[in-house]
Amino acid sequence: MPHCRILVFSCNPEQSTTETLAGASLAGAHQQSRGFARYLQFQTRGGGGGSGWGRWSEDSDKVLWGLIAANVGGFALWRLAPNLMQTHATVSIEGLRAGRVWTALTAAFSHKDVYHLGANMVGLYFFGRDVGRLFGGKRLLMLYMAGGVAGSLAHCGWYYYQACKTGEGRYGRARWFGFTPSALGASAAVNALTVCDILLYPTRTVLLYAIIPMPAALLGVLWLLNDVSGAMDGHRGHIAHAGHLGGAATGLAFFLAYNVSTSSTNATYMPAWEAPQGSPADAMRDFEAALAQVAPSMRLVDAASGPAREYRRYAVDDPLFDHDDIEVLISVQRPPYEADPPLVTFRSMAAQVKYVWPIQQAITDFGAQRQRLKEVRSRLGWRILGCDLLECFEE
Incomplete structure (x- = not known):
């Protein structure tokens, strides 16, 4: 029917x-x-x-699959040209200071690990599909890219703040501005889509780890608490928690921008x-x-x-x-x-x-x-x- x-x-x-x-x-x-x-x-x-x-929805599906294809392509490039990807598809203070500002965006299409790629693509598909079909392909692409860039800047900005606060970086004072942990992956961009989708459907039931059912709002809170805790704990597990939070903030800003009307x-x-x-x-x-x-x-x-x-x-x-x-x-x-x-x-x-x-x-x-x-x-x-x-x- x-x-x-x-x-x-x-x-x-x-x-x-x-x-x-x-x-x-x-x-x-x-x-x-x-x-x-x-x-x-x-x-x-x-x-x-x-x-x-019809074309609006169709366009959003094309954008969604295009983003997935770009990420898969980035994963393949790590196998073919790892040095190129390390230089141009990972973001760090070192790279930004060297003028490679594009890495703030290209890092959002870069994955070295198949599990990292798979987890992000699953999130991109399910949460991005909702956002794309409701707001269109252009806004889906805009939110993805904005979330990725915001995550990159949040990652670098958090490490810079920590250095200014403590006088040395995670790898020591002498190495702070010479080399900082680089970040890569679509997690921040996907977090932007995830937070926006959760705000749209906060009571929808989702499955944590595909097993535990819970309201989407509760899952969002747990994710945010984990990232806040991880960032305060020095990015445990080599995860860019501050970058995740930057992407989440972008999703919130997008939601508010389209939810709070203006005078015109x-x-x-x-x-x-x-x-x-x-x-x-x-x-x-x-x-x-x-x-x-x-x-x-x-x-x-x-x-x-x-x-x-x-x-x-x-x-x-x-x-x-x-x-x-x-x-x-x-x-x-x-x-x-x-x-x-x-x-x-x-x-x-x-x-x-x-x-x-x-x-x-x-x-x-x-x-x-x-x-x-x-x-x-x-x-x-x-x-x-x-x-x-x-x-x-x-x-």
Whole structure:
């Protein structure tokens, strides 16, 4: 049975919960009909066109596999040209002082040990897949690279701090600025993706060491505590714990950047949903019926149809913000539906949310919008994406 995937967007400030992903997408709460559709490259006028959700998701998969291939290629190069890799694919203060600044990035694609490579690629696939499908291939690549660079700088910066604090490095005062432990591996970059994904789905059940089930948030806390302890203990086990923490901080920054709206961009992502409908038209019809039950005052503002896709924009009365704008986009990558299930996305945007400069603190709606979206999903019986494989406790 094919089923739709629903990606929920909401701008309400109190929704940084288990049902909120991250970030701002469009400027202005009174953005007209092309707003949300343009963000997903969906032509609301003229009956379709554009690249749509299909190419967006497809692009993220290509980026994900490209990153994995690049890491495997780096592993192979260690066998073919180890001296080259040692010079240009490991990061250290020595290398940065010598002008090899690119090593801060190339180190994130460098593995000498097959276990190190395998563990990182497993994490990259599972956590990167979620991030890529929700934010797109470009942001997946951006977060990976930013996490890798941040991890490299954190590794070097931590050793530099330790040297300034104690007067000598881990290998003695005389050798501190002549040679420092080099770092390599995708761990920091993968940590950025992992932390972002855990913040998106904190209550999702994951398996520690593929055996012990626990909430994703608890696993994240344990990882962070281990890295903090390791960094304070002098990078025990020759592991760059400070680099891991740099990557984790990057994931947190990415999540906050897309979760806390600014004065000009005020829509936030929420986790994707699943539905059993077999076509965009069927899913749209059921969604509209459920929304009408939850918000009887809703009124249609705009509508468009294209090849294997449907778009609607509604206005819903709200006592606090005058009205909310709810946009729904349902599309498939390519027919037939049985081979490629519909992807259903929608965004709900309170029309008059205000923000306080410079911290961009949004005025609360006391959870009204979050409750409205939850009730719609409850009436439809749709589930959060991924719960068919992992047991989820999001309520």
